[in-house]
Amino acid sequence: MTGLDDTDxxxxxxxxxxxxxxxxxxxxxxxxxxxxxxxxxxxCRYFFFEHAFVETAVQIFAYALLKAPGFAQRRRLIATLSALSEAQLVWFQDCFASLGIGQTGEALPPAVTAFAEGMLAIARDGDYADIVAIMLAAEWMYGTWCVRAHRRPSAEPMLRSWVQLHAEPEFLDGADWLRAEVNREAARLNDAQRARLATLFGRALQLEIDFHEAAYDSTWPVPKAEGNA
Incomplete structure (x- = not known):
């Protein structure tokens, strides 16, 4: 990640x-x-869960768009929404085809549902600073470990592509933009409000941990694409 001041x-x-x-x-x-x-x-389980979350991510960034403090932020968020609703969905179509994953499956595990509902509730009920804080938790987290993992690319094509997407300058720039937004918001926040952002950041990370752990739930069957049953 490009560096911001260590005191931010x-x-x-x-x-x-x-x-x-x-x-x-x-x-x-x-x-x-x-x-x-x-x-x-x-x-495969992880990719299915991630694909299911795309619509929720669109809703979260849509709340950020509605609550954004200025036009510069709105322009950036419109671009983010476009990437999520277009390019990322196309990527998942290719991913599912490559791995033989079906489009529909059983009810999602509780941790996956809790992740979507928890993040969406923060975006719905909180303010702009709350939203950029939780999305920073997610994107900073992904950018950090994916940069590390990308140094030794996976032999599995879709996994290699997924890691690369989150290690590329465009994605890292998005995470840095969220950092800058959190830092800019700091000027108007008191200590209690800053502490609240720290709590929300941690809450988002815990939801992420539970979400990733759900991918190991062997009782949840990965849906198979037609012809791959």
Missing amino acids: LSTWIRTENKAIWEAMQTHRFVTDIEKEQLPREVL
């Missing part, structure tokens, strides 16, 4: 959540990828 609010927020940050960075999903030992069923 975003760095303080991450420091306040050091334990849970490290728990996500060393989660077995991440370490399995880094060691090139992620089970195929876990990967």
Whole structure:
């Protein structure tokens, strides 16, 4: 990630959540990828869950758009919404075709549903600063471990592509933009409000941990594409 001042609010927020940050960075999903030992069923389950979350992510950024403080932020968020609703969905279509994943499956595990509902509730009920804080937790988290994992690309094409997407300058720039937005918002916040952002950042990371753990739930069957049953 490109560096911002070490005394900025975003760095303080991450420091306040050091334990849970490290728990996500060393989660077995991440370490399995880094060691090139992620089970195929876990990967397929994870991609199915991620695809299901895209619509929720669109709604979260739509709330940010509605609550944004200025036109510069709105322009940036419109571009983000376009990428989510177009390019990312196309990527998942290619991913599902490559891995033989079906489009529909059983009811999602509770942790996956809780992740979507929890993040959406924060966006719906909170203000702009709340939204950029939770999305920073997600994007900073992904950018950090994917940059690390990308140094040893996976032999699995879709996993390699997924990691690369989150290690490319465009994605990292998006995470840095969220950092800058959190830091800009800091000027109008009191200590209690800053502490609230740190709590929300940690809450988002815990939801991410539970979400990634759900990919290892062997009782949830990965849906198969027609012809791959």
